[in-house]
Amino acid sequence: MSVTYELIHKDKFTGARAGILHTPHGDFLTPIFMPVGTQATVKTLSPDELEDLGAGIILGNTYHLFLRPTADLIQRAGGLHKFMHWNKGILTDSGGFQVFSLSTIRKITEEGVMFNSHIDGAKKFLSPEISIQTQFKFGSDISMAFDECIPYPADYNYTKNSTARTHRWAERSLNAAAAGQAVFGICQGGMYEDLREESSKFIASLDFAGCAIGGLSVGEPKEIMYKMLEVSTKFLPENKARYLMGVGTPDHLIEGVMRGVDMFDCVFPTRVARNGMAMVSPKTSARGRLVIKNAEFTEDFTPLESDCDCYACKKNFTRAYIRHLVRADEIIGLRLLTLHNLRYLQRFMAAMRQAILDDRFNEFRADFFGA
RNA sequence: GCGGCUCUGGUGAAGUGGUUAACACGUCGGAUUGUGGCUCCGAUAUGCGUGGGUUCGAUUCCCACGAGUCGCC
Numbered sequence: 001m002s003v004t005y006e007l008i009h010k011d012k013f014t015g016a017r018a019g020i021l022h023t024p025h026g027d028f029l030t031p032i033f034m035p036v037g038t039q040a041t042v043k044t045l046s047p048d049e050l051e052d053l054g055a056g057i058i059l060g061n062t063y064h065l066f067l068r069p070t071a072d073l074i075q076r077a078g079g080l081h082k083f084m085h086w087n088k089g090i091l092t093d094s095g096g097f098q099v100f101s102l103s104t105i106r107k108i109t110e111e112g113v114m115f116n117s118h119i120d121g122a123k124k125f126l127s128p129e130i131s132i133q134t135q136f137k138f139g140s141d142i143s144m145a146f147d148e149c150i151p152y153p154a155d156y157n158y159t160k161n162s163t164a165r166t167h168r169w170a171e172r173s174l175n176a177a178a179a180g181q182a183v184f185g186i187c188q189g190g191m192y193e194d195l196r197e198e199s200s201k202f203i204a205s206l207d208f209a210g211c212a213i214g215g216l217s218v219g220e221p222k223e224i225m226y227k228m229l230e231v232s233t234k235f236l237p238e239n240k241a242r243y244l245m246g247v248g249t250p251d252h253l254i255e256g257v258m259r260g261v262d263m264f265d266c267v268f269p270t271r272v273a274r275n276g277m278a279m280v281s282p283k284t285s286a287r288g289r290l291v292i293k294n295a296e297f298t299e300d301f302t303p304l305e306s307d308c309d310c311y312a313c314k315k316n317f318t319r320a321y322i323r324h325l326v327r328a329d330e331i332i333g334l335r336l337l338t339l340h341n342l343r344y345l346q347r348f349m350a351a352m353r354q355a356i357l358d359d360r361f362n363e364f365r366a367d368f369f370g371a
Numbered sequence: 372g373c374g375g376c377u378c379u380g381g382u383g384a385a386g387u388g389g390u391u392a393a394c395a396c397g398u399c400g401g402a403u404u405g406u407g408g409c410u411c412c413g414a415u416a417u418g419c420g421u422g423g424g425u426u427c428g429a430u431u432c433c434c435a436c437g438a439g440u441c442g443c444c
Contacts, residue, residue, distance in 0.1 A: 038406050059405070097405045118407080149405070186405090217404050245405040252404075267406040274408045295399065334408060 003142055003182035003209040005030075005241040005262065011361040015233065015260035018356040021057075021241055023141040023182075025081065025089050028056035030241065030262040031352055033253065033345045034091060036270060039064050040074075040084040042342075043270055044335045047086045053310060053339060054346035057089030057141070059265045062134050063098035067117050067124065071137040079139030091142040091184075091265070094131045094173070097149045097214075097246075108148065110165065128172035136178045144212065145173035147186040152218045159190035167202050174206055182209035184243060190215060191224050193231050200235040210241040213261070217247050226255055233260045250279070250288060250348060254365050257352050269345055273337035276326045278304045279344045282370055290319065292337065297323045310343035312336040 006020040019030045035042045035050065038061040042050055050058065060080060065071065077083040080090055099106055099113045106115035112127025128146040135143035147166040150159055166188045177183045185208035189196035203211050213232045216225050229244065236242050243263035244256045253264055269279055278290040284305050290297070292304075300319040304312060312322070317336055325333025355364035 036406060043406075043408065061406080064406090091405095093405045095405095101405090102407085144405080147405095212405085214405070219404095243405095248404045264404095266404050268404050271406060271408090272403060274406095275403070275410095277403085291401080293400095329408095331408085 002180050003241075005210065005239060007238060009357050011356045012359040014258045014361045014365075016257045016352070016356045016361040017260055017262060018353045019241070019262060021089075021262070023057070023089050025087060025141050026056065028089060029350075029353060031253075031257045031349055031356075032056060032263050033349045034059050034089075034263065034265040035342050036061075036265055036267045037084075037086075039068075040080060042338075043274065044331070044338045045342075047084065049311070049339060050086070050342075051088065053343040054350075055088070055342065057091055057263075058086065060090050060092045060138065060140065061095070061098065062092050062131055062138075062144075063095035063102070063126070065092075065138065066095060066126070066131075066134050067119055071134040075137040075139075079137075081139060089141045090138070092135045092138055092140040092144060093245075094135070094144040094146040094186075095126050096131070096144075096147045096186075099126055100149055100151070108165075110168070112146070128169045129176040132173050132176040132181070132183065133178075136181050141182065142209065143177070143181055143183045145170045145183055145185050145208070147188060147214055149218065150188055150190045150215050152191065152220045154190050156190075156192060156195075159188075159192055159195055163188040163190065163195050163199050167199065170203060170206060170208075174208065184208055184210040184212050184241075186212040186214040186245070187232050187236075188215045189228070189232070191220055191228060193227070196228050196231040197235060200232045204236050208240070210243060210263075211236045212243040212245050214245045216244065217252065222252070222255075225252075226259070229256060229259050229261070236260075250345075250368070253345075253348065254352070254368055257356075258361065258365060269341035270338050273341045274334045276333075276337070277341075278322075278337055279341045280305050281344075282368060286370075292319060292323045293326055294323075304340050305344075308340065308344065308347075310340045312340045 002024050004022045009018045021028045021030050034057045035055050037058040074080055074083050099115050102118045106113050114125050117124050131146040132143055146169050148162050150162050170185045185203040185206055187199040187203045189199035216228055233242055241262045244261045247256055247264050248266045249268055276293045278292055280290055282288050297319040303316050322333055322336055355361045
């Protein structure tokens with residue numbers, strides 16, 4: 001198997017795990033946060049900047065790249081790594097999520113999903129086989145199985161049927177994989193404990209390189225999400241990486257890690273950066289965020305965070321300056337916030353890992369939540 | 372000097388003799404979780420150039436004054 005997980009240490013008092021993910025493009029310390037680079041770029045940043053801030057694996061998107069510039073073109077370019085000039089890890093989402101979130105018109109059948117491109121409306125088709133083959137053409141280090149991300153709320157029968165189909169698609173995804181292609185399976189089950197358990201057990205039983213937990217953080221109350229997360233991780237194998245898809249915010253990352261999750265991805269840090277928000281520690285701001293456009297920063301000539309080593313803070317770009325840039329719609333403002341937010345999460349993940357190694361994850365968590 | 376026209380929030384502007392003066396931008400807040408640099412949601416004129424008058428009631432009608440603008444001498 002080209003991608004493997006090595007468990008280094010498990011926190012003595014929680015389910016938190018510190019490990020190493022081995023991939024064709026390097027070994028990466030877990031728990032890890034993967035910045036999202038949907039269209040073969042983490043918006044606003046160059047690969048060098050990404051590497052400098054400590055990113056190890058980034059997430060690319062089958063749906064978007066499949067439509068434009070197409071998998072064949074990327075293959076002719078020499079693969080996604082070469083095409084976008086990124087030599088570290090790339091995990092690609094299967095496209096299942098976007099078929100449901102971006103396309104207004106689609107039809108699900110046992111075979112796959114017929115949908116209209118959000119770019120030009122053209123009729124397109126994605127199936128487990130097509131998705132896996134597409135990800136192979138990209139040369140992704142980790143390919144994701146094709147699944148349906150069930151919306152919230154969803155009734156029991158719909159959830160049960162959809163999850164069962166996702167399971168059949170999981171087997172087909174695995175069967176479609178080329179030799180050496182690492183594929184992660186995805187658990188679903190909606191917000192029903194029995195279906196979550198069943199899905200988790202099923203995905204765990206297949207020969208995937210890792211297991212993902214999907215369908216969470218889709219609008220449900222956090223108590224429900226944490227409960228589902230617990231049920232899902234409980235039945236996943238210890239010797240494979242667990243990946244919680246689409247999460248998240250610092251509080252969710254902590255809760256995920258505590259329940260034994262190793263990998264995360266989320267648009268949050270990069271998207272909110274482009275909307276003028278800086279993620280900061282609760283010590284810097286009780287809310288854990290600075291809405292940099294707010295008037296309170298008009299004449300604030302301090303950096304976003306005094307103890308941050310990101311490019312923006314290290315060079316002492318001030319809050320007042322970044323506020324001005326964002327208000328004036330200047331690109332560098334988005335870039336500085338993106339650099340900061342991603343660096344913030346890198347340091348955050350590293351701090352969690354150290355806490356696990358020291359068997360003091362509970363203290364880390366309590367400290368974060370201000371207990 | 373004479374004549375015409377116009378004066379509504381930070382800005383551009385709708386509008387009506389009768390409860391809360393459209394809308395847009397800006398400003399001030401908020402949202403954002405397997406990415407549309409997209410977007411969405413709140414708040415924001417106790418007052419309609421100033422002073423009188425008519426009227427049960429005037430931002431709306433009338434008069435005077437002021438300011439701006441155009442034209443003529």
